[in-house]
Amino acid sequence: xxxxxxxxxVCHCGTNIAGKVDVEEVTRWAAEQPNVAVARNYKYMCSDxxxxxxxxxxxxxxxxxxxVAACSPTMHEPTFRKAAADGGLNPYLLQMANIREHCSWxxxxxxxxxxxxxxxxxxxxxxxxxxxPLDPIEVPVNPNVMVVGGGIAGIEAALKLAQAGKKVYLVExxxxxxxxxxxxxxxxxxxxxxACILTPKMSAAGKEPHIEMLAYxxxxxxxxxxxxxxxxxxxxxxxxxxxxxxxxxxCTEACVVRKVPNEFDRGLSKRAAAYIPFPQAVPLRATxxxxxCLTLTGKKCKQPCLTACGPGAIDFDQKDEEIxxxxxxxxxxxxxxxxxxxPEKRYSYGKLDNVLSSLEFERISNASGPTGGHILCKNxxxxxxxxxxxxxxxxxxxxxxxxxxxxxxxxxxxxxLIKEHLPECEVYECYIDMRTYGKGYEEFYKRLMxxxxxxxxxxAAEVTDVGLSPTEEGRLVVKVEDTLxxxxxxxxxxxxxxxxxxxxxxxAKETAQxxxxxxxxxxxxxxxxxxxxxxxxxxxxxxxxxCCQYPKDIPDTVAQAGAAAAxxxxxxxxxxxxxxxxxxxxxxxxxxxxxICVGLCPHAAIQYNEEKGVAEVITAACKGCGVCVAACASGxxxxxxxxxxxxxxxxxGALAV
Amino acid sequence: xxxxxxxxxxGFLCRWCSYNGADLxxxxxxxxPPNLVPIKTNCSGRVDPTHIFKAFAEGADGVLIAxxxxxxxxYINGNYRTAGRFPLMKKMLEQLGLxxxxxxxxxxxxxxxxxxxxxxxxxxEEVRALGPLGWNTRTPEEQADAGQASSDRVEEAVPA
Ligand code: FES
Numbered sequence: 149x150x151x152x153x154x155x156x157x158v159c160h161c162g163t164n165i166a167g168k169v170d171v172e173e174v175t176r177w178a179a180e181q182p183n184v185a186v187a188r189n190y191k192y193m194c195s196d197x198x199x200x201x202x203x204x205x206x207x208x209x210x211x212x213x214x215x216v217a218a219c220s221p222t223m224h225e226p227t228f229r230k231a232a233a234d235g236g237l238n239p240y241l242l243q244m245a246n247i248r249e250h251c252s253w254x255x256x257x258x259x260x261x262x263x264x265x266x267x268x269x270x271x272x273x274x275x276x277x278x279x280x281p282l283d284p285i286e287v288p289v290n291p292n293v294m295v296v297g298g299g300i301a302g303i304e305a306a307l308k309l310a311q312a313g314k315k316v317y318l319v320e321x322x323x324x325x326x327x328x329x330x331x332x333x334x335x336x337x338x339x340x341x342x343a344c345i346l347t348p349k350m351s352a353a354g355k356e357p358h359i360e361m362l363a364y365x366x367x368x369x370x371x372x373x374x375x376x377x378x379x380x381x382x383x384x385x386x387x388x389x390x391x392x393x394x395x396x397x398x399c400t401e402a403c404v405v406r407k408v409p410n411e412f413d414r415g416l417s418k419r420a421a422a423y424i425p426f427p428q429a430v431p432l433r434a435t436x437x438x439x440x441c442l443t444l445t446g447k448k449c450k451q452p453c454l455t456a457c458g459p460g461a462i463d464f465d466q467k468d469e470e471i472x473x474x475x476x477x478x479x480x481x482x483x484x485x486x487x488x489x490x491p492e493k494r495y496s497y498g499k500l501d502n503v504l505s506s507l508e509f510e511r512i513s514n515a516s517g518p519t520g521g522h523i524l525c526k527n528x529x530x531x532x533x534x535x536x537x538x539x540x541x542x543x544x545x546x547x548x549x550x551x552x553x554x555x556x557x558x559x560x561x562x563x564x565l566i567k568e569h570l571p572e573c574e575v576y577e578c579y580i581d582m583r584t585y586g587k588g589y590e591e592f593y594k595r596l597m598x599x600x601x602x603x604x605x606x607x608a609a610e611v612t613d614v615g616l617s618p619t620e621e622g623r624l625v626v627k628v629e630d631t632l633x634x635x636x637x638x639x640x641x642x643x644x645x646x647x648x649x650x651x652x653x654x655x656a657k658e659t660a661q662x663x664x665x666x667x668x669x670x671x672x673x674x675x676x677x678x679x680x681x682x683x684x685x686x687x688x689x690x691x692x693x694x695c696c697q698y699p700k701d702i703p704d705t706v707a708q709a710g711a712a713a714a715x716x717x718x719x720x721x722x723x724x725x726x727x728x729x730x731x732x733x734x735x736x737x738x739x740x741x742x743x744i745c746v747g748l749c750p751h752a753a754i755q756y757n758e759e760k761g762v763a764e765v766i767t768a769a770c771k772g773c774g775v776c777v778a779a780c781a782s783g784x785x786x787x788x789x790x791x792x793x794x795x796x797x798x799x800x801g802a803l804a805v
Numbered sequence: 806x807x808x809x810x811x812x813x814x815x816g817f818l819c820r821w822c823s824y825n826g827a828d829l830x831x832x833x834x835x836x837x838p839p840n841l842v843p844i845k846t847n848c849s850g851r852v853d854p855t856h857i858f859k860a861f862a863e864g865a866d867g868v869l870i871a872x873x874x875x876x877x878x879x880y881i882n883g884n885y886r887t888a889g890r891f892p893l894m895k896k897m898l899e900q901l902g903l904x905x906x907x908x909x910x911x912x913x914x915x916x917x918x919x920x921x922x923x924x925x926x927x928x929x930e931e932v933r934a935l936g937p938l939g940w941n942t943r944t945p946e947e948q949a950d951a952g953q954a955s956s957d958r959v960e961e962a963v964p965a
Contacts, residue, residue, distance in 0.1 A: 220828045221845075246843070249831025254922065255839045264839040271842060661876050668823065669916045686821050686879065686915070730847065750881040773880035774851025778890075783855075790846060796859050802842040803813060803863040 149174045152277045153185035155211035156269070157201060159193035159218035161248055168252040170262040174217065181273050185211055194220050194227055194334035202242075212237070213276040217245040217269045222677075238281035238792065240729070240789060245269040251409035268804045274801025278794045284726035287768070289375035290476035291720045294319060296367055297673065299327020300346060300702060301481035301694025304709035305716075312717050317473050318353065319381055320363045324429035326350055327483055327772060331412065333514040333521070335562040335702055337592035343516070346429045354430040354570055363431055368470070370663055373771060374689035375725045385466040387436035388422075389443065392461035395432035397424055402456035404449065408440045414508045417518035422453050422462075427516065436462070452711075477689045477716035480663055480673065484695035486650040487541035487548065494610045495540065495646055501526045502624060503611055503644045508560060513565050523643075531642035533574040534566055535626045537608045542649030543580060550670050552649035552699040556583045558648045560592055563601045575601045576639050578608045578628050586701060594595045604639075606631045611644050649799045650699035663690055683712040688727075691715045716794050730789035731770040732777060736762045738784045745785055747777035754785075812866035814841035816925070817856065821847040821879035822914050823871035829918030837922040838929040841869060845915040848872065850883030854894050857908060861940045867907045869924070874912040884912070904935050920928035 158177040160166035171189045179187035186205050190198045193216055205211045213631075214237065216228045221244040223604075229239035247265040255261035277741045291314060295306045298320030306318045318325065328351070329335075330343035346515040353359055362381055369380040388399075403420035412420040412426050421440040424432065441779075442449035443464055454462055486507050489497040497503050502525050504512070515521035525531050536559045541547040556579065563575045582603075584593045597603070606629045615621040619640050626639040652671035653659070662665050665685035673692045676684040683691045693712035719725060737760040746754045746763055754771035754776060756762075765785070775787040783792060818824040824845050830837070846852060849872025861866050870887060878884040887910065895905040909931075911924045939947075 203917040220824075220831070222825065222828060246828075249828040250843055251831075251839070253834050254837055255838070256836050260839040264842070267842045267851065271844065293813055664879060666873075666877060666915050674916055686825070748886060750878075750883060771880060773848035773878075773883045774846060775848065775883045775886050776881065778853040779886065780849050783853075787851065788845075790851060790856065792853065795844065795846070795856055798844050799856065799860050799865075800863050803860070804817060805946060
């Protein structure tokens with residue numbers, strides 16, 4: 149091996165590194181290490197002057213390898229590899245030594261941190277002479293995009309991409325797109341009618357020729373890699389031919405099964421087994437519920453729906469259908485679930501009448517809801533007093549520790565709607581802290597203070613129907629400590645609304661696994677970087693948007709959907725994309741043809757060549773896990789960028805200090 | 806620093822989960838002992854038994870392998886390979902006269918900075934308690950003793 153000349157660059161990162169690690173000492177030490185030609189330190193290596201140091205040294209000192217001891221490679225490896233390439237060095241001849249996240253930030257003692265920094269850097273200095281120049285692999289990009297989830301986030305992302313002329317597959321699990329927003333009556337703080345602003349987008353998505361809507365469908369498998377995904381989608385049988393159905397609803401009227409809890413009204417009303425989820429549904433098509441339909445559950449039925457359906461769209465023999473779709477990018481926007489208040493026993497949800505979840509109240513206050521928009525108790529009477537309890541299942545160590553961000557505001561909205569419908573009704577807001585951080589939110593809160601709403605600072609302790617006085621008899625009583633007055637109060641009311649937090653979907657974990665990214669500790673999808681890549685995931689080409697990432701309001705959701713669409717567009721608008729060349733190869737001279745690696749490869753990227761009697765790597769299919777390398781008894785498969793000798797050298801370097 | 810024995814640890818971290826988990830420990834400014842030097846691999850399934858022996862031969866006192874939780878591996882099932890190999894590696898170490906506690910396998914997700922810090926803290930203390938391995942500094946006599954001890958163990962394990 150010819151003598152290599154290594155350039156070492158130690159970053160201060162302001163005081164992030166230099167405040168703990170003695171960067172001068174590390175630089176001095178590095179200069180003495182074998183093959184090191186120059187060793188420098190600089191305040192911010194990622195700044196332009198910092199990057200220029202590397203470029204200059206390539207030109208003036210002829211360095212042939214470089215290592216930047218700075219932050220995590222996840223952060224700036226692309227930056228420095230680009231700088232190296234700009235300076236004329238193959239980017240894979242530059243390594244990073246992570247002395248910030250893995251060293252200065254986690255170590256108490258400065259001396260110990262300096263010693264550790266040397267070990268981390270030493271590993272890379274040792275490996276560098278063994279690095280080989282590599283070229284990124286250029287692969288074609290499929291221009292189509294899949295959007296998973298048809299709530300406001302998915303609809304917005306799909307529309308944006310369609311406007312850019314991209315073909316979009318919009319996959320929705322339910323029979324109609326619309327998501328949670330379709331259930332709302334008004335939106336805070338502007339009190340826009342939710343349907344008035346959402347349904348035009350829904351129908352635009354339905355009519356848009358670039359969007360292929362796959363409603364009542366679920367993604368079952370995702371294969372491939374950036375620019376080249378193969379997605380299997382199961383189209384669930386509707387038992388209605390979607391092309392023939394006109395959405396007239398006559399089957400719904402004819403259906404004899406009438407007592408199915410209506411999901412769209414959160415079970416507060418009933419629907420038939422043949423149903424259209426709501427009048428503005430897109431696609432406006434009927435679906436027959438296979439769990440309730442008499443025919444489909446093997447019971448006797450005269451099948452009046454068949455006679456009612458003019459065009460003859462009903463087809464009891466329909467089967468689930470699996471299709472495969474090829475796309476270059478995927479946006480996952482699968483939304484949230486309302487936190488189910490049942491476990492919070494002291495609030496008697498599900499036990500006492502008129503204790504409602506927030507979504508139930510949304511439906512009750514909605515003109516198209518079960519009460520036609522009249523705020524009524526179960527007995528049909530309007531309430532004389534309503535209590536709205538904040539932070540149910542949120543900011544609570546027993547359930548979800550985080551703040552769900554939208555509950556304060558929707559609670560204020562509820563108070564306003566109640567006052568608008570029933571001016572005489574007393575409204576109590578029992579809150580811990582009022583969080584009104586968005587545009588126009590604080591102003592809305594102020595407005596509510598002037599609308600005669602009672603604000604009580606304190607988390608409610610209990611909801612009971614045990615009255616202690618004539619005013620409490622036959623009503624609900626909320627026990628709450630008013631922490632501003634320092635007294636415990638009993639509020640006699642007729643309706644209690646539980647402002648539940650937003651929870652990750654119960655199958656979020658499985659969905660994340662299907663798409664190949666992770667979940668945060670709170671169960672929402674994990675973004676690649678919370679600040680700089682909030683809509684990307686660890687899997688290139690797969691983006692996230694909306695409440696599946698974290699609870700957020702509609703403006704933020706729409707903004708994030710736009711960002712995800714832009715991310716996807718920036719990818720699929722190119723004919724090709726570069727993928728990492730760190731994949732495996734097999735030397736046919738050394739392979740004995742034992743087959744061990746063939747079966748172990750998770751991506752079926754190794755095939756056995758019968759003629760030559762050796763295993764071969766299919767370059768396009770290999771993703772570079774290195775499992776074959778570790779499995780081969782004779783060490784024949786090797787992984788570029790992670791050769792055994794390179795890893796050995798890192799180990800030596802790390803332990804040499 | 807005090808005179809107590811400071812073990813030297815190598816940690817193989819998969820790039821997608823555990824390396825990011827270690828990054829998160831840093832971003833969250835969690836504190837843990839400085840004894841472990843991380844080495845990044847794409848997948849925990851890339852970690853070869855020879856890497857472990859190399860580390861011990863170069864003077865490591867303990868080796869950690871950390872990967873994605875089962876089902877979360879970026880390469881579908883690479884970590885199942887790791888999980889399958891790990892007990893064999895432990896056995897092998899034992900036969901070579903090494904305490905099996907010198908290697909540890911952990912699943913650390915990208916969201917588990919706290920877990921990473923805890924694992925490194927625990928592992929440092931465990932290996933500290935085991936004392937130095939000193940494979941690279943052992944005299945031939947010490948090596949022979951260790952070999953004898955291990956073959957005794959093997960003989961005990963194999964029924965006569
Ligand atoms: S990628 Fe983390 S264990 Fe395979």
